[in-house]
Amino acid sequence: MQDNIIAEIKQIEEQAELNAKDAVQKAAEIVNEARIAMQKTSKTAYDNAIKKVGEILTEAEKQAAELTQKIVSSGKIETDKLCEKSKQNANNAIDFILKDIII
Structure with missing residues (x-):
């Protein structure tokens, strides 16, 4: 499971x-x-091109932020699953111990 998350x-x-890299290129x-x-x-063509560069870099930054959020969300979901599994294992162990004590 962890290998899948890491991959x-x-x-x-x-x-x-x-x-x-594509955005920078x-x-x-x-x-x-x-x-x-x-x-x-003319200078107008230059100014328009520079504006376009700004738009491309802004979009690349937005995409990077979205991908970062996806990584964080994915990690949180998997961490929550692992915590729940640990709780279940602990409860099962306690039940097993109590079963032997009660009987």
Whole structure:
């Protein structure tokens, strides 16, 4: 069970890393295009491209936050399950001990 949880968390982390790399690459491409556009045309094209970069990076940050929340939620759910299982095991052990004492 723990291996599945760890594998799922690693997969989510890998996806978050890929998303971040893609966003940075897209941002770098747009900044380069903006630089070239500014040299060729106008400052307006450059400003628009920089705005687009901001939007891409904001979206990447949002996705990273969502994936982080997913990791945290997944860990909490599994921790709650393990705690419940521990309680059940403790109750079973107590019942077993009491059964021997009472009989």
